[in-house]
Structures are given as C-alpha cells and as structure tokens.
Amino acid sequence: MNLLWAAGGAMAGLPVGTGLRGAVFALSVPGGEPDRTTCPSCAAPVRHWLAGRCGHCGNGLGTVGALELATAAVLGLLLGRFGPQPAMVAFAFLGALGVALAAIDMAVQRLPDPLTLPAFPVLVTLLAAAAVIGHDGGELVRALLGGVALAGGYLLLALLRPGQLGGGDIKLAGLAGLTLGWLGWPTLLAGAALGFMLSAVVSLGLLAARRITLRSAICFGPFLLGGALLAVLASGW
Numbered sequence: 001m002n003l004l005w006a007a008g009g010a011m012a013g014l015p016v017g018t019g020l021r022g023a024v025f026a027l028s029v030p031g032g033e034p035d036r037t038t039c040p041s042c043a044a045p046v047r048h049w050l051a052g053r054c055g056h057c058g059n060g061l062g063t064v065g066a067l068e069l070a071t072a073a074v075l076g077l078l079l080g081r082f083g084p085q086p087a088m089v090a091f092a093f094l095g096a097l098g099v100a101l102a103a104i105d106m107a108v109q110r111l112p113d114p115l116t117l118p119a120f121p122v123l124v125t126l127l128a129a130a131a132v133i134g135h136d137g138g139e140l141v142r143a144l145l146g147g148v149a150l151a152g153g154y155l156l157l158a159l160l161r162p163g164q165l166g167g168g169d170i171k172l173a174g175l176a177g178l179t180l181g182w183l184g185w186p187t188l189l190a191g192a193a194l195g196f197m198l199s200a201v202v203s204l205g206l207l208a209a210r211r212i213t214l215r216s217a218i219c220f221g222p223f224l225l226g227g228a229l230l231a232v233l234a235s236g237w
Ligand SMILES: [Zn+2]
Pocket: 039, 040, 041, 042, 043, 044, 054, 055, 056, 057, 058, 059
C-alpha cells in the first residue's frame, strides 16, 4: 500500500463523491419511473444532474457526507494499491462509479442503464490506454475475456434462478470482469467467489436478525462490487 497515493485518493474522493450525489439522487427511483428532477424539500426543479444541492432552498440531495466518505475510502484504497500504474485510472473510474451504483441499488434495488452502459466504452478505453502505455496487449485481451466471462456467468445464474439476479447485475458483472480480468484469472475467480460469500454472510445475518425472510430479494450489486474490490486489493500480494 502506497500511503502517499492512498492519501491523495482519499482527498480526491471527497469532491468526486459530491459530484456523484446528483446522479444518485436523480436515478434512485424504481425501475420504469422517470428520473427525480425536483427537490424533495421545496419541490423546486433540480436543474443540473451533477448538482449536489438544491439551487432554490440549498438543501443537500441525499445524505450529506455518505457518498463523499464512501468514495474517499474506495479511491484511497485503490490509489494506494495501484499508485502511478497506468491502469489505476480505470480502477478508480469503476471504483467511483461503483459507489454510486451501490448507493442506488441499496435504495431502490436497481442498477440503472444510464450509469452502467456508458461505462463500458469508457472503461475499455481507459484499459486500452493503459495497455498502450504499458506495452502489454495481453492484459487488455484478458480484461475483455474476463468481462465476457463474468457477465456470461451471471447471465447463466440469472437464467437458472429467475428473479434473483437482474439485467443490471449482469451488466455490472461485465464491468467488474473487465477490471478483474486485467489482473488475472485467479483474481477474477476470487472476486466472483467473494461477492457470493459476502452476500451469503450478510443474508444469513439478516435472516438471523429477522430483518428479511427466505423469500426476500436483496440487492446484489453492493456484494458484487465489494467482492471485486477485495479481490483487486488482495491481488499481487
Ligand atoms: Zn429545494
């Protein structure tokens, strides 16, 4: 862990988290409903998607500080792990996006296409740039195969157990697979397995606490992302 880079990542994560707040606010609606465009406090229209607070009454959109702290933690860990490596930008991009996606999934159990789909060309471009700078095309090929493999695995699970995993989970698995595959097949397998283990542990805990029943559907995005983050941080040790 490179502490200087970790500190820089945490500092950068605070404003990035504020930037995510508007998107999380706008997209935290049940599937099929239009994006939220008005302030919950004063009903004034929230004009800018990236605005962190209402321009009329000044109230923050969403829980002030939560996204900032989560993004600071994730970017601190990722920059501490990758430091000045060219692929760091790609990992930081998915890390910040993952914070927004996890927040929306926990709020309304959905991983919206407006965030996941445009992330594919961005992430592939960032990884391709890292491959060019690092003169290593093999990592890029493995990343692309990893994205296809993890998305395919989730598609298979969704077909086998309908209702448990949604289309958003499959797309997010593709994004996570790109970054996990870049680091190698063992990392990809570890990330996938850790996601399911985290989900099982938390589900058992919630069952024991009678917070959910056996038939409850719990959001899977945060576990998928958490497992991927743990595997990425542990890779190369
Ligand atoms: Zn307002």
